[in-house]
Amino acid sequence: MCRLVVEDWKLVIDHHRKNFVAKKGEQIIKEGDPVTGVYFVYQGNVKVHKHWGDKELIVRFANSGKIFGHRGLGTNSSVYPISATALEETSLCFIEMDFFMSTLKMNHDFAFNLMLFYADELQESEKKMRDLALMSVKSRLAVALLQLKGQFGLNSSGHLNLELSKQDLAAYTGATYETVFRMTTELVNEKLISLSGKQIRIINEEKLRFLTEES
């Protein structure tokens, strides 16, 4: 999907990137801070989230090959509209905004692909908007699990290939910890998923998907 963007990226900024590693739990971007540049994930997993008061909503996850901080672009924005926090040890590179912008102006293919990437992200975002507005928590949880399977895949034992706290799953689903917990046990009882420790396995993908379909 955004592969093309990523490939271009690697070519373009070979001499201008600053590589570094973020520890688990480290906050890489803080919502409201001035925009300095964009980040690119080599390896690891980063949550992109927004706050309102003491509540949190995870907007998306950025794992290997993904960009984040690009929400700082745009005509009227000088501060980051999101926070970004590493969920595990993550290796990144950082590109300063000025250089990123001039690169975009030089390399038209890159800019074009980034535009397509934005179009995809916008579609995703608006779908999630609809889900939050119209679906029950249980359905949203089903959406989240299927989405995570798509993004992270399965490990050798057939479980979702990511480590995610229930807190974060709740923040991604847009509900409270307890509610997500209850819905999870419901899904387990209905034999749509199963848990072993923190690992999640999808047993009946068809029925899970059925929960996410309209009406």
Next chain:
Amino acid sequence: MCRLVVEDWKLVIDHHRKNFVAKKGEQIIKEGDPVTGVYFVYQGNVKVHKHWGDKELIVRFANSGKIFGHRGLGTNSSVYPISATALEETSLCFIEMDFFMSTLKMNHDFAFNLMLFYADELQESEKKMRDLALMSVKSRLAVALLQLKGQFGLNSSGHLNLELSKQDLAAYTGATYETVFRMTTELVNEKLISLSGKQIRIINEEKLRFLTEES
């Protein structure tokens, strides 16, 4: 904001656009239909909305100078992810997708500006996502009213310069008709807004904005 895009647009497709008029209530795009092109609003107002079952969420409004149907772009999309319906008599132009894409590839400034436009829309979308997930209906209503003021401005009598049914206001707020009605009367009682007929006036913008601030 997206003015630059609009200007480019006018230049680029002067010989390839098909102009037409949509009557009030006419559906211009139906969610799930194959993508054929993008639309551009000369005059009027169009709601961009998504459905789930029999429920509706209005994602945004496209008034004079705005593009819609561009969600059909992207790497993996062949059907429109949204519906579009005229809220009043609206004059539009339509550009076929092939021509639009080749134009984008030729005119780099246009593509670059469209990218910035997407970036803005993504930010808006994710803000609204947060609002839907974390705010009360009353706060979301306040957000909606302020947003509409920003987009449509005020008419000569100081009211919001758009005609919007309560149904549509509810669908834009992500709540039911009745709830929005109750919250509206609350806001009227608290003297933050006033109504005359279908017209809405914002009396105390400061307090209204206060409702939308965190914590």
Next chain:
DNA sequence: CGAATCGTTGATGAGCTTCAAAACTCGTGG
């Protein structure tokens, strides 16, 4: 004028949040 649509209000309950306590886990040190 009657019918139909829309606006307004009340009553009820589902769905979810919140608070709090019990049960379980796990590391630490005696």
Next chain:
DNA sequence: CCACGAGTTTTGAAGCTCATCAACGATTCG
């Protein structure tokens, strides 16, 4: 090896927000 405490998971109960349903008044329109 067990006891202890801190943190997490699980369960229960109470309450709040909001959706739903139904009824009635107001307004429009054929």
